[in-house]
Amino acid sequence: MDALLEAALRLATPLLFAALGELLVERSGVVNIGIEGLMLTGAFAAFAVAVTTASPGLGVAAGVSASVALGMVFAWFVVLRSADQIVVGTAVNLLALGATGLALRSLFPGGIPAAPVVGPLEIPGLASLPVVGTALFGATPFVPTSLAATLCVALFLARTRAGLRWRAVGEVARAADAEGVRVAAVRIGAIAVGAAFAGIAGAMLPLAQSNTFSEGMTAGRGFIALAIVIFGRWNAIGCAAAALFFGATTALQFRLQARGLAVPYPLALALPYVLTLAVLAIATGRARAPRDLGRPYRREAH
Amino acid sequence: MLVRAALLVALGCFVAALPGCGGETTQQTETFRVALLTPGSISDGGWNQAAYDGLERVERELGARVSHVETKSPAQFEEEFRSYARDGFDLVFGHGFEYQEAAARVAPSYPETVFVTTSGNTVLPNLAPMVFELEQATYLCGWLAAKLSSSGRLGAIGGVDLPSIRSTFVAFRAGAEAARPGVSVREVFLGRFDDVPAAREAATALLDEGADFLIHQVNDAGRGVFQAVQERAAKGSRVYAFGTNRNQNDMAPDVVLASAVLDVPSAFVEVARRVESGSFRAEPIRLGMGEGIVSFVLNAGLSGGIEAPVLQELAALAAKIRSGELQVPRGNF
Numbered sequence: 001m002d003a004l005l006e007a008a009l010r011l012a013t014p015l016l017f018a019a020l021g022e023l024l025v026e027r028s029g030v031v032n033i034g035i036e037g038l039m040l041t042g043a044f045a046a047f048a049v050a051v052t053t054a055s056p057g058l059g060v061a062a063g064v065s066a067s068v069a070l071g072m073v074f075a076w077f078v079v080l081r082s083a084d085q086i087v088v089g090t091a092v093n094l095l096a097l098g099a100t101g102l103a104l105r106s107l108f109p110g111g112i113p114a115a116p117v118v119g120p121l122e123i124p125g126l127a128s129l130p131v132v133g134t135a136l137f138g139a140t141p142f143v144p145t146s147l148a149a150t151l152c153v154a155l156f157l158a159r160t161r162a163g164l165r166w167r168a169v170g171e172v173a174r175a176a177d178a179e180g181v182r183v184a185a186v187r188i189g190a191i192a193v194g195a196a197f198a199g200i201a202g203a204m205l206p207l208a209q210s211n212t213f214s215e216g217m218t219a220g221r222g223f224i225a226l227a228i229v230i231f232g233r234w235n236a237i238g239c240a241a242a243a244l245f246f247g248a249t250t251a252l253q254f255r256l257q258a259r260g261l262a263v264p265y266p267l268a269l270a271l272p273y274v275l276t277l278a279v280l281a282i283a284t285g286r287a288r289a290p291r292d293l294g295r296p297y298r299r300e301a302h
Numbered sequence: 303m304l305v306r307a308a309l310l311v312a313l314g315c316f317v318a319a320l321p322g323c324g325g326e327t328t329q330q331t332e333t334f335r336v337a338l339l340t341p342g343s344i345s346d347g348g349w350n351q352a353a354y355d356g357l358e359r360v361e362r363e364l365g366a367r368v369s370h371v372e373t374k375s376p377a378q379f380e381e382e383f384r385s386y387a388r389d390g391f392d393l394v395f396g397h398g399f400e401y402q403e404a405a406a407r408v409a410p411s412y413p414e415t416v417f418v419t420t421s422g423n424t425v426l427p428n429l430a431p432m433v434f435e436l437e438q439a440t441y442l443c444g445w446l447a448a449k450l451s452s453s454g455r456l457g458a459i460g461g462v463d464l465p466s467i468r469s470t471f472v473a474f475r476a477g478a479e480a481a482r483p484g485v486s487v488r489e490v491f492l493g494r495f496d497d498v499p500a501a502r503e504a505a506t507a508l509l510d511e512g513a514d515f516l517i518h519q520v521n522d523a524g525r526g527v528f529q530a531v532q533e534r535a536a537k538g539s540r541v542y543a544f545g546t547n548r549n550q551n552d553m554a555p556d557v558v559l560a561s562a563v564l565d566v567p568s569a570f571v572e573v574a575r576r577v578e579s580g581s582f583r584a585e586p587i588r589l590g591m592g593e594g595i596v597s598f599v600l601n602a603g604l605s606g607g608i609e610a611p612v613l614q615e616l617a618a619l620a621a622k623i624r625s626g627e628l629q630v631p632r633g634n635f
Contacts, residue, residue, distance in 0.1 A: 003506075003510045007503055007506065007507070010503070011499075011503060014499075101343060101345070104345055105344075105345045108345070112345065112525075114525075205498070205499055206498075209498070209499035209502065210498035210499050210501075210502055210525065210526050210529055211525070211529055212498055212525045212526075212529075214343070214346065214496050214498050214522035214523065214525075215342075215343040215345065215346075215496060215522070216343075216496045217496055217497065217498055217499075217522075219494060219496055219497040219500065250503075251503065251507075254490060254500075254503050254504050254506075254507040255507045255510070255511075257488075257489070257490040257491065257504070257507070258457070258488055258490050258504070258507035258508045258510070258511045258513075259488070259511060260486070260488045265463060265489075265490075265491040265493070266463075266493070269491070269492075269493045
């Protein structure tokens with residue numbers, strides 16, 4: 001049971017970081033489906049720098065920087081040039097997949113080395129708490145940080161003036177503009193913060209979830225994060241619940257297979273998706289996307 | 303007007319009659335051209351990289367002109383086969399069981415090109431699979447694992463449940479059963495080959511279930527399996543893993559006990575030689591321990607801990623497989 005909880009949190013953490021980032025972007029009215037590409041870029045940069053400098057900390061910083069840099073390219077197109085967000089997001093994904101693969105082959109032609117990893121926290125005292133002790137405090141710092149980040153994002157959006165402006169830009173950009181909120185600045189800022197979160201999510205794949213990089217190693221986690229934002233009803237706590245649920249069912253399906261249950265493995269692999277859909281169908285309540293989500297804002301347009 | 307048309311026609315006939323302009327005459331002097339389709343990245347340190355190494359050796363040793371493409375989806379298989387055949391390539395490798403249907407659809411239209419799939423069973427006059435008997439080595443992995451396991455539980459982690467992958471697990475299980483009847487072998491599949499963190503979780507789940515020897519068939523993601531085993535070993539458990547396809551003993555020298563090694567590059571050179579010299583025959587090309595293409599390589603740093611009688615028995619078993627006296631069970635495909 002402890003092992004299952006630990007696995008669930010481990011599997012949920014990159015999804016949660018990526019989903020929180022996407023949540024912030026979407027609440028400002030922008031859909032960034034390039035989050036998978038940002039994660040992959042972050043993962044590669046983190047891996048390459050960690051290997052070269054032998055410092056996982058510098059690796060994480062590099063992952064965040066690379067993801068933000070690519071995020072700014074996205075921002076230039078969708079905010080300043082009012083380009084279609086889906087098209088630019090798709091381009092980001094394709095670019096990241098190709099570029100990281102090429103860079104991997106040219107930087108490490110003789111084989112892929114092992115990266116120095118971010119070790120577990122092992123906070124004495126806290127790690128020995130019953131049930132959640134090892135799962136939370138015996139894990140890598142990413143795990144508790146993701147939960148703290150959830151609270152920060154929730155408080156920021158719901159309780160701060162900046163959060164209110166941020167949401168106003170996502171709901172009715174024109175009205176926010178009329179109130180003196182700089183729509184483009186907020187959206188660019190949101191994309192930068194979102195990309196930083198995606199960079200953390202990416203960096204932890206080679207530096208905490210494994211000790212290596214492989215091409216396409218994000219394996220669709222960015223797209224799952226997009227879904228988690230919807231399942232989480234555009235709300236940070238909801239995102240955390242959805243990510244944890246998805247992580248738990250994924251951990252569970254590996255354990256069902258390992259237990260030798262006579263279930264065809266594709267069914268086991270589908271379990272997290274099926275259960276998440278089922279929960280979404282059963283759970284009632286209001287789920288509404290930010291009104292101006294996906295709409296480029298042009299000041300002069302009427 | 304009419305005169306001009308007649309002149310054009312005459313000119314056309316003249317050009318067509320020029321030596322060297324018809325296709326046939328230059329065919330003889332063209333260099334041997336070999337292409338490779340891989341289902342994944344050639345930097346995976348496993349299945350795909352080995353094929354690319356093979357292609358490079360074909361280029362070096364046979365002086366062939368080579369080309370490679372990584373296919374992203376099954377829809378692309380047929381398209382790429384066709385485009386290489388149309389370009390006049392002499393030999394096109396499809397590196398995996400999954401390529402045979404596409405190759406069978408394309409091969410009849412291009413009789414001048416030989417198509418070889420890595421594993422498979424589809425044979426046409428210009429299409430044959432090369433069948434690696436990696437099962438011979440995974441059988442030995444299973445045998446050794448069952449001999450040394452203290453829990454009597456073994457684990458196998460697979461990427462996608464392809465028949466060729468399933469087959470190596472069938473042999474692993476058979477080897478384990480031969481050493482220790484009633485041994486348990488659990489399998490976990492990931493549904494993909496590139497998800498290292500997922501491989502690590504799958505391996506951790508198997509270790510949590512008490513498995514103490516793990517084999518994998520997940521290419522890139524194999525490092526995740528080794529990492530999970532290393533972590534468990536660091537906590538004081540006696541757990542080991544086996545490498546597959548390439549010699550992976552040095553990827554985690556403290557826990558990889560042995561590797562089931564496939565010398566794919568040599569196999570590619572061998573097949574390319576046969577095609578170039580015209581000795582290609584429309585039948586499966588079987589390559590195993592007897593041919594020196596497959597081998598079972600113990601990690602010298604760990605094999606010292608294995609008792610001498612077990613090692614002797616292992617060597618005798620390997621000799622029997624090499625000579626053909628022992629036929630290793632394999633998946634039916």
